[in-house]
Amino acid sequence: EAGVVQSPRYKIIEKKQPVAFWCNPISGHNTLYWYRQNLGQGPELLIRYENEEAVDDSQLPKDRFSAERLKGVDSTLKIQPAELGDSAVYLCASSFDRGRRAREQFFGPGTRLTVL
Amino acid sequence: DAKTTQPPSMDCAEGRAANLPCNHSTISGNEYVYWYRQIHSQGPQYIIHGLKNNETNEMASLIITEDRKSSTLILPHATLRDTAVYYCIVRVGGSEKLVFGKGTKLTVNP
Numbered sequence: 001e002a003g004v005v006q007s008p009r010y011k012i013i014e015k016k017q018p019v020a021f022w023c024n025p026i027s028g029h030n031t032l033y034w035y036r037q038n039l040g041q042g043p044e045l046l047i048r049y050e051n052e053e054a055v056d057d058s059q060l061p062k063d064r065f066s067a068e069r070l071k072g073v074d075s076t077l078k079i080q081p082a083e084l085g086d087s088a089v090y091l092c093a094s095s096f097d098r099g100r101r102a103r104e105q106f107f108g109p110g111t112r113l114t115v116l
Numbered sequence: 117d118a119k120t121t122q123p124p125s126m127d128c129a130e131g132r133a134a135n136l137p138c139n140h141s142t143i144s145g146n147e148y149v150y151w152y153r154q155i156h157s158q159g160p161q162y163i164i165h166g167l168k169n170n171e172t173n174e175m176a177s178l179i180i181t182e183d184r185k186s187s188t189l190i191l192p193h194a195t196l197r198d199t200a201v202y203y204c205i206v207r208v209g210g211s212e213k214l215v216f217g218k219g220t221k222l223t224v225n226p
Binding site: 004031033040041042043044045048056091093095097104105106107108109110 | 150157158159160161162165203212213214215216217218219
């Protein structure tokens with residue numbers, strides 16, 4: 001079974017440039033998450049989708065970050081414009097959640113973003 | 117979500133058991149204890165979770181104290197490939213939110 005796929009794996013951009021990350025979750029998983037992980041820290045949730053609906057985006061900096069999950073499958077996270085402090089690893093995860101029992105999340109390898 | 121406390125780093129000899137502690141003294145009755153690990157340059161990987169009974173799977177065992185204020189993740193025969201950061205997380209049942217701390221960096225030495 002294929003895992004969570006993310007691309008690109010690495011991205012280097014100049015500050016003020018836009019950047020986008022793509023995620024394809026495990027087939028059949030209805031919940032998709034985007035996390036940001038700064039160096040030496042644990043991942044922090046940015047946004048969570050249930051199917052195509054963003055149900056928790058409280059930690060997403062909405063002035064420059066946007067995300068979409070059209071058709072409830074793959075998802076794109078965008079930053080425009082990027083700032084130096086956005087350098088981090090951006091992780092995508094998915095899970096199959098039925099009813100009130102949340103199941104384990106499966107993570108992709110992440111995209112390492114460097115903003116110069 | 118309740119917070120957890122873990123030692124920042126631990127070492128273990130290859131082939132020996134690795135016992136990783138976690139304190140979660142403010143855990144609520146409906147919160148589960150989850151363990152994930154993150155190998156260098158990879159995303160976190162689910163290991164095991166439990167509510168109040170001890171749990172075992174092919175990867176590890178989870179021992180939760182009777183008062184549920186602490187737990188221990190046991191890797192029975194650590195290998196070099198178990199070198200990773202291990203995260204202990206408490207999570208409300210039915211909640212999708214995982215709140216990661218800094219975890220414990222486990223180094224397995226040959």
